[in-house]
Amino acid sequence: MNLNGTFTFSGPRAAVWDLLQDPGVLAKALPGTEQLARTSEDQYQGVMKVSVGPVTAAKFDVTVALKDKVPPQRMAMQIDGKGPVGFTRGTAAVVLHEQGDGTTLMEYTSDVQIGGRIASVGQRLIESVSRMMMRQALEGLERELAARLGAEHRQP
Amino acid sequence: VHARVRRNEDLRLLTGRARFVDDVQLPGMTHVAFVRSDYAHARLRRVDASAARQRAGVIAVYTADDLGDYGRPAPLLVAPPPITDLVFHTCTHRPLASGKVRHVGEPIAMIVAESRYVAEDAIRDVIVDVEPLEAAVDLEAAMAAGAPRVHEHLDSNLAAHVVQRKGDYAAARARADVLIKRRLLYDRGASGAIENRAIVAQWDAQAEELTIWDTTQAPIPIRNGLAARLGLLESQVRVVAPFVGGGFGPKIMMFYPEELLLPWAALRLGRPIKWTEDRQENFYATTHERGQVHEAEIALTRDGRVLGVRDTFLFDTGAYDPYGLTIPINTQCTLLGPYDIAHYESEFTAVFTNKTTVTPVRGAGRQHGVFVSERLLDAAAGALGIDRVEIRRRNLLAPDRFPHNHEIMFQDSAPLVYDSGDYLPTLDRAAQIIGYESFLRDEQPRLRAEGKHVGLGIACYVEGTGIGPYEGARVTVEPSGKVRVATGVGTQGQGHYTVFAQIVADELSVDVSDVRVITGDTREFQWGTGTFASRGAVVAGSACHAAARAVREKIFTLASQLLDVPPDALELVRGRICVRGAGERGFTLAELAGKANPLRGAVRPGTRPGLEATEYYGPDRGSTANGVHAMLVEVDPETAMVAIKRYVVVHDCGTIINPMLVDGQIHGGVAHGIGNAFFEQLVYDEQGQLLNASFMDYLLPTATDVPPIETAHRETPSPYNPIGLKGVGEAGCIPTGAVFAQAVEDALGGSIEVREIPLSPDKLFTLIEEAERT
Numbered sequence: 067m068n069l070n071g072t073f074t075f076s077g078p079r080a081a082v083w084d085l086l087q088d089p090g091v092l093a094k095a096l097p098g099t100e101q102l103a104r105t106s107e108d109q110y111q112g113v114m115k116v117s118v119g120p121v122t123a124a125k126f127d128v129t130v131a132l133k134d135k136v137p138p139q140r141m142a143m144q145i146d147g148k149g150p151v152g153f154t155r156g157t158a159a160v161v162l163h164e165q166g167d168g169t170t171l172m173e174y175t176s177d178v179q180i181g182g183r184i185a186s187v188g189q190r191l192i193e194s195v196s197r198m199m200m201r202q203a204l205e206g207l208e209r210e211l212a213a214r215l216g217a218e219h220r221q222p
Numbered sequence: 223v224h225a226r227v228r229r230n231e232d233l234r235l236l237t238g239r240a241r242f243v244d245d246v247q248l249p250g251m252t253h254v255a256f257v258r259s260d261y262a263h264a265r266l267r268r269v270d271a272s273a274a275r276q277r278a279g280v281i282a283v284y285t286a287d288d289l290g291d292y293g294r295p296a297p298l299l300v301a302p303p304p305i306t307d308l309v310f311h312t313c314t315h316r317p318l319a320s321g322k323v324r325h326v327g328e329p330i331a332m333i334v335a336e337s338r339y340v341a342e343d344a345i346r347d348v349i350v351d352v353e354p355l356e357a358a359v360d361l362e363a364a365m366a367a368g369a370p371r372v373h374e375h376l377d378s379n380l381a382a383h384v385v386q387r388k389g390d391y392a393a394a395r396a397r398a399d400v401l402i403k404r405r406l407l408y409d410r411g412a413s414g415a416i417e418n419r420a421i422v423a424q425w426d427a428q429a430e431e432l433t434i435w436d437t438t439q440a441p442i443p444i445r446n447g448l449a450a451r452l453g454l455l456e457s458q459v460r461v462v463a464p465f466v467g468g469g470f471g472p473k474i475m476m477f478y479p480e481e482l483l484l485p486w487a488a489l490r491l492g493r494p495i496k497w498t499e500d501r502q503e504n505f506y507a508t509t510h511e512r513g514q515v516h517e518a519e520i521a522l523t524r525d526g527r528v529l530g531v532r533d534t535f536l537f538d539t540g541a542y543d544p545y546g547l548t549i550p551i552n553t554q555c556t557l558l559g560p561y562d563i564a565h566y567e568s569e570f571t572a573v574f575t576n577k578t579t580v581t582p583v584r585g586a587g588r589q590h591g592v593f594v595s596e597r598l599l600d601a602a603a604g605a606l607g608i609d610r611v612e613i614r615r616r617n618l619l620a621p622d623r624f625p626h627n628h629e630i631m632f633q634d635s636a637p638l639v640y641d642s643g644d645y646l647p648t649l650d651r652a653a654q655i656i657g658y659e660s661f662l663r664d665e666q667p668r669l670r671a672e673g674k675h676v677g678l679g680i681a682c683y684v685e686g687t688g689i690g691p692y693e694g695a696r697v698t699v700e701p702s703g704k705v706r707v708a709t710g711v712g713t714q715g716q717g718h719y720t721v722f723a724q725i726v727a728d729e730l731s732v733d734v735s736d737v738r739v740i741t742g743d744t745r746e747f748q749w750g751t752g753t754f755a756s757r758g759a760v761v762a763g764s765a766c767h768a769a770a771r772a773v774r775e776k777i778f779t780l781a782s783q784l785l786d787v788p789p790d791a792l793e794l795v796r797g798r799i800c801v802r803g804a805g806e807r808g809f810t811l812a813e814l815a816g817k818a819n820p821l822r823g824a825v826r827p828g829t830r831p832g833l834e835a836t837e838y839y840g841p842d843r844g845s846t847a848n849g850v851h852a853m854l855v856e857v858d859p860e861t862a863m864v865a866i867k868r869y870v871v872v873h874d875c876g877t878i879i880n881p882m883l884v885d886g887q888i889h890g891g892v893a894h895g896i897g898n899a900f901f902e903q904l905v906y907d908e909q910g911q912l913l914n915a916s917f918m919d920y921l922l923p924t925a926t927d928v929p930p931i932e933t934a935h936r937e938t939p940s941p942y943n944p945i946g947l948k949g950v951g952e953a954g955c956i957p958t959g960a961v962f963a964q965a966v967e968d969a970l971g972g973s974i975e976v977r978e979i980p981l982s983p984d985k986l987f988t989l990i991e992e993a994e995r996t
Contacts, residue, residue, distance in 0.1 A: 120918070150346040152260050155354070179909055181326065182260030183502060186915035 069158075069176045069196055073204045077211045079164040082172070083138030085211055086160070095206030097199050100125075108132040114147070118188035118195045124151040138162060145178065152182020172204075223724055223945065226882045227734050231465075231719040240465040243420035243435045244498045251422075252281055254484065254497035255341035257331035257348045258506065259323035262359070262576040262910025263370060264352035266321060271331055274347035279340035282491060283348065284332045284483070286320035292486055293317055296477045297447065300546035302382065303635040309383040313373045314544040315579065317482040323352070324372055324541035325578050326912055327506020329479045334487055334495060357576040357910035361515055361536045364575050372541060372574035381539045382547055382572035386554055386630040389565035391521075394530035398521035402601050407978040408590045408959065409513035411902035413583045414922050415714075417467025418499035419508055421480055423488035433460045434485055437467075439474040440752025442710045445744045447477055448485055456748070459485075463742035469714035470894070471582040472509045474754040475545060480507075505915035509545075510904060511583035512538040514553065514590045520598040521565075526606050526613040530565030533557060533594060537587075539572045540579040547572065549580065549587035551633045552686070556956075557591035558628055558638075560645040560682050560848050561617040566630070576910040582754070584894055588685060589956045593979060596681040596960035604972070610964070611653050614682055618645040625941075632844070633755070634689040640846040641948075643874070644938045649682060651934055652850035652872040656680065661854070670971075675859055676867070677969025679961035680852040687847050687875075687949025688760025688940070692840030693750045695762060697726055697769040699777075699833035701819070703797055703812030705730060705737045707769075710750025711762045712742035716951065717883040721759050722766045724879055725945065729770035730777075731794045732811065755844070756949025759879060764839035764943040772835030780818055780833075781809060845940035847948040849873035851892075851961045857969040862987035864900060864966060866929045874936040876948035881935065884950050889931050891954015897923045898955060899962035903980045 075082045085091050089110060093102035102112035110130040115123050126149040135141045140161045147154040156178030163171040180192055188195075234240040257269075271283040286293050295314040302310045319328050331348050335341035358364035358372055364379045372379055395401065422435040432454060438444050438461070445461040452459075466473065480497055488495045499507065516535040522528055537550040554568045603613040619626055621644045628638040653659070661678050669676045695709040707726050713719065723737035730737075740746045750762070778789040781799045785792070785807060793802045800808020809817070815833045825831075854867040871888050878884050901921040905913045914920045939946025959979035966986065967976055974989040 120916070179911075181262070181909060181911045183915075185907075185911045186326075186505065186913060187502065187918065189913040190919060 067178050067180065067193055067196065069178065069200060071174060071200070073172045074165070075170045075172060075208055075211055077170060077215050078168060079162050079170045080138050081211060081215060082162055082170045085207055085214070091207070091210050095203055095210055097202045108135065118184055119191040121151050121184050121188050124184060125149050126154065152180065152184035154178055154180045223728050223877065223879050225724065225880065227720060227724055227880055229717050229720045229883070230723055230735060230739070231717070235465065242417060242465050242467060243422055243437050246422045246435045246496070248422070248424055248494040251494040251496055252334050252336065252491065253338040253341050254495060255333050255338060255345055256329045256480070256503070257333065257345050257350065258503070259319065259326055259328045259330055261323055261352055261354055262326050262357040263355040263372070264323050265355060266319060266323060266330070266350070266352055268349070268351040269330055270349040273349070274333060274344040277340065277344045277347055279336040280333060280344050281336065282334045282487065283344070284318065284487065285330065286316065286318040289317060292451070293320060296482065296544055298546060299476060299544050300548055302547045303551065303631045303633070305384055305386060305631050307385065309380070310547065311376055311381055313381070313542055313574065315479060315542045317479045325576050326910060327503065327578060328541070329507070332483050332487065334491065359575055359577065359906055359908055359910045361513060361538050361573050361575065364573050365536065365571065372576055379574040380571055381543050381574050384547065384550070385569045387567050388629040389530065391530045391532050391565045391567040394565035395521045398529050399524040400522045400602065400605060401519055402598060402605055403517070403519045404597060404601060404977060406516040406518060406594050406597055407513065408516070408593050409903055409980060410511040410583060410589070410898060411904050412505060412510055412920065413468070413470035413472045413508070414902070415468030415470055415473070418501060418504045419473065419478065419480065420498040421484045422494065422496045423485040424494040425488045425492060427492060431458050431460065432485055432489065433462065435462045435464060436481060437473055438463050438476065438481070439466070439469045439712050439714060439754060440476060441712050441742050441744055442748060442750050443752060444476055444481065451482065452485060452489065461744045463712035466712060466714040469753060470584045471511070471586060471754070473714065474752055475509045475581045501917065502915055505912060505920070506578055509581040510540065510578050511549065511586070512540060512577065512580045514538070516594050518594050518598055520602055522602050522606065524606065526602065526608045526616050528561060528563050528617045531557065531563055531595070531598065532567045534569045537570055537572045538575055538577065538580060540575060540577045542579045543572065543574070544579065545581040548633045549582055551631070552587035553591040555591070555628070555630060555632050555638045555686060556588040556684065557595045559592060559595050560619055560643065560684050561595070562619045562623065577906060584891065585952050585955045586755070588683070588952065589895070589898070589959055592681070592683045592957050593960045596957065597963065597977070600964050611649065611658060611680060614649060615646060618649065618682070619643065632686060634844060636843040638686070639843055640684065641940045641942050642938050643846060643848050644936070645682070645848055648848060648872050648874055648936055649850050651936070652680060652852045652870055655872065655932060655934060656852040656854065656868065656870045658852070675857045675969045676854060677857065677965045677967065678852065678854055679963070679965030679968065680850065681957045681960040681964060682848070682850050683957040684846050684848045685756060685949065685953050685956055686844050687756035688841065688947065689755050689757055689844035690761070690840050690842070691751060692838050693762040693765045694747065694836060694838040695722070695765040695769040696747060696834065696836040697766065697773045699730070699773060699811050699815045701812060701815045703736070703810055703815065705732055706740065707737060707766055708740045708746040709762045709766060710747045711753045711758050714753065716758060716887070717880065718758060721763060721879045721883060725763055725766045726770040729767065729774050730811070732797045749838070756951035758951070760845060760943060760947045760949050761839055761841065763879065763947055764945060765837055767945055768837035768839055769835050772837055773833050776833055776835060777811070777814060780814060784809070784817060839943065841942045843942070845876060845942050845948040847873070847875045847950060847953060849953055851957045853961050853965050855962070855965040855969055857966055859970065859990055862983040862990060864986070866896065868932065869929050870932045871954065872934045872936065873950070873953055874938050875950040875953070876940045877937055877946035878935055879947070884935065885933050887950045888933055888954040891952060892931050892958060893923055893928045895955035895958025896928055899959045899979055900981055901927065903982065
C-alpha cells in the first residue's frame with residue numbers, strides 16, 4: 067500500500083523538524099499510540115492500538131528506525147510492526163520545504179505491506195483507515211506546533 | 223432402488239440430535255490453538271514459546287523442535303500415475319513449520335490449554351522471529367527465471383510436468399481447415415463447507431486405545447496412517463467420523479498438520495484434547511482448489527468436426543503437493559468430454575506457489591477441462607458460423623462407441639475408458655427443456671427489442687466417477703428383524719444412510735426405515751478408503767448390494783434346511799420367508815435370525831452363525847456419468863450484474879437409487895458452480911496475503927442468487943457394477959462456468975468474449991467497457 071501526500075504546517079521548518087524528533091509529541095499526535103520511547107539516537111519503539119473494520123483495538127509493537135536524516139530537510143523511516151493480528155512493515159520518507167511565508171510544506175511518501183489476519187479481514191478498509199490515521203496524525207502535529215509556537219510567543 | 227424415499231438421517235439432523243465432532247465433550251478435555259504464519263514466505267529464525275508456557279492455564283506449547291522425528295513431512299497421499307517421462311517432486315508439509323514458512327496460515331506452534339480462551343490468549347506470548355522473503359504468487363511469474371523458490375532444494379518452482387498424447391495432433395493440425403487458439407484462465411476457490419474441520423483425540427491408558435473423532439472423509443486411512451506414525455497397532459486406534467457438515471474434497475486431504483498433532487499430544491499428555499477450526503483458519507489452513515492458465519488450440523474441418531485438441535497449462539499446487547496430481551490429471555482427462563476427439567496432446571506443469579496447498583474440491587479440476595473444451599467449441603461455432611448445439615451434436619461419441627478408450631491415463635492410474643453413454647439424447651433433451659430453438663428464434667429478439675439483454679448457454683460434460691480401489695460392507699439381520707449395515711466410507715450429508723438402506727432393503731424385502739446404516743467408524747468396519755471422486759454410492763453401494771445378496775442367500779439356504787424344501791420353492795416378501803403358495807409355512811426374518819444363532823445343539827460343519835455377511839466391491843475402473851446444463855441469464859449492462867432466470871440439468875448417472883437425492887446432489891452442485899462462476903474467488907496480493915479470508919468479502923451465492931433448478935434424468939446403466947450405478951456428487955458444478963460464460967456472451971450479443979472464470983460484476987463491467995471502446 068502506498069500512502070503519499072502533502073500537508074502544510076503553520077510554522078517554520080526548524081520548528082516542524084524539532085516536533086518530529088520529540089517522542090512525547092509524536093505519542094500524543096499519532097492516533098492509538100499507547101507508548102513511544104526513543105531507544106537510541108535514531109530508533110523509536112512503541113505500542114499502537116489500531117482498529118480496522120472487524121479487527122478492533124489490535125495492538126502492534128512498532129519499531130521505527132530513522133535513516134538518511136538531513137536536518138531539517140528530510141528523513142526516511144523503516145517501520146516494523148507486529149501484533150497478534152498480523153504485521154506491517156515498510157518504508158516512509160518525509161521532505162520539508164520552507165515556504166517563505168512562515169509555513170512549511172511536508173511531502174510524505176510511504177510503501178507499506180500489511181499481512182496476517184488484519185489484511186485478510188480488513189483489506190477493504192485498511193487504506194481508508196490508514197488515510198484517516200495519517201490525517202489525524204498531521205492535524206495533531208499541527209495543533210502541537212501551534213501550542214508550541216504560541217507558548218514561545220507568550221514567554222518573552 | 224428408484225424410489226423417492228425420505229432420508230433416514232433427517233430426523234436426527236433436523237432435530238439437532240446428530241453428533242458432530244464439536245459435540246464431543248469429555249471429562250478433563252484440553253483445548254488447542256495454533257500459532258500460524260502471518261507471512262506467505264519467510265525464514266523462521268527463532269520461535270520462543272517460553273512466555274506462553276508460563277501463562278496460567280497453558281498445559282503445553284509445542285514447536286517443531288519438540289516433535290523430533292514426528293515432525294517429519296507428511297506422506298504423499300496419491301502417487302502419480304505411471305505416465306512416461308512424468309516428473310514429480312514430492313514436497314509435503316510438516317506438522318509444524320521448521321526452517322521456513324511457505325504460506326499464510328501454516329502452523330508454527332501448537333498451544334494446549336485448559337480452555338480455548340487461554341490457548342488463544344497464549345498465541346500472542348509466542349515470539350516468532352522471521353526474515354521475510356519475496357513470495358511466489360502469480361503462476362507464470364513463479365515459473366520465470368529468478369523467481370523466489372518455495373522449496374529451495376529444487377531448481378525452480380516446478381512441481382510436476384506431464385505430457386499425455388493420443389493419436390497424432392501435428393498431423394491432424396496439418397489437415398485442419400480451421401485452427402482456433404485461446405488463452406483461458408480458470409480459478410477455483412474455497413470449499414466453504416458449513417462445518418469447519420474439528421478433531422478430538424483421547425488416549426485411554428487402561429484399554430491402551432486411542433480414539434479420534436475427526437471431520438474426515440476417510441476415517442480408515444486416517445486410522446492406518448496414524449497407527450503407523452504413532453507406533454500403535456491399527457486395532458488400538460479407533461477413528462470416528464460422525465456426521466460431518468459437508469466434505470466437498472478438502473476433508474479427504476490427509477494428513478493435515480492438526481490431524482497429526484492432536485493424537486500425538488493426547489498420548490503425551492494423557493488427557494483428551496480438542497481443536498475446532500474457526501472460519502478464518504479454514505480459509506488459510508484447509509486446502510483450496512486453485513487456478514490454471516491454459517493455452518489451447520482446436521483443429522477442425524470446415525463443417526465443424528473436431529480433428530484434434532492441443533492444450534498446455536500451468537496448474538497452481540500451492541505450497542505443497544501431498545495430493546499428487548489428481549486435479550491436473552482430471553483436467554487433462556475431462557477436457558475430452560463427451561466428444562470423439564481422435565488426436566489430443568496435453569501438457570501441464572504443476573507449480574509451487576506461496577499459497578495454501580491445493581487439493582481436490584468438488585469437481586476436482588474437471589471443471590477446468592470442461593471450461594477449455596466448451597469455450598473452444600463456442601469459439602469454433604462462431605468462427606465457422608455453425609449453431610452452438612449443432613457443433614456439439616456433430617462431435618458427440620455415438621452410442622456404439624462404448625466402452626470407449628481415450629488412450630490416456632486417468633487419476634486412478636487406469637486408462638481413461640468410458641464405460642457406457644448415450645450422449646445425443648441428453649443434449650437434445652436439455653435443448654428441448656430450455657426451449658433452445660424458440661428462444662433464439664422468437665424470445666431473444668423480442669426481449670432485445672424491449673431493451674433486455676437475455677442470453678442462453680448450453681454445454682456438455684462428462685464426470686469420471688466411482689473409481690477403485692474398493693469398499694466393503696457388512697449386512698446383519700438382527701434378532702429383532704431389523705437390519706444393520708456397516709461400511710467404511712464416511713458420510714458428509716450425501717444421504718448414505720438412505721441409499722445404502724434402499725439397496726439392502728430391496729434385496730432383503732424390508733422397509734428402508736428398518737435398515738440402520740453405520741458409516742465412518744473404524745470399529746464398525748475397518749476396511750476401505752473413503753468418500754471421494756463421486757464414488758460412495760457406486761463403490762460402497764455395490765459392496766452393500768453384494769453383502770445383502772450374500773445374506774439373502776443365507777436366508778434361503780437356512781430356511782430351506784429348516785422347512786425341508788428346495789430354496790427355489792421359497793419366497794422372501796415383506797421381511798418374511800415362506801414356501802411359495804403356502805404362506806403359513808415360513809419364518810419372519812427375526813425368527814430366522816434367532817435360529818441362525820442357536821444357543822445349544824449342533825450345527826453343520828462350516829456353518830457361519832447369524833444372518834450376516836461381509837462383502838467387498840472393487841471395480842477395475844470408474845464409471846463415467848454425463849450431462850448437459852443449460853441456463854438463461856439476463857445481464858444488466860449498466861451494473862454488469864447477472865441474474866440467472868432458468869437453470870436446466872439433464873443428467874445421466876446410470877441407475878438412479880433415489881431420484882430425490884440425485885436432485886439434491888445436483889442442486890447443491892449447481893449452487894457451488896454458480897459461486898465459482900460469478901461470486902467466489904480467493905484474492906491474494908503480490909506478497910501472498912489472502913485478502914478475503916472471511917464471508918464478509920468471500921461471497922458464497924445465497925438463496926436469491928441460485929434459481930430453481932429443473933432436472934431431468936436419463937439412465938444408461940454402467941456395465942461395471944451389478945446395479946448399473948455412476949456417481950453424481952460433483953456433476954452439478956462441473957460445466958457451470960462454461961455455461962455461464964456462454965450465456966453472458968449471448969446476452970450481450972456476442973460483443974464480448976469470456977476467457978476467464980470466475981467472472982464478477984467488476985470483471986464483466988471491464989469487458990463491457992472495453993468492448994464499447996473498440
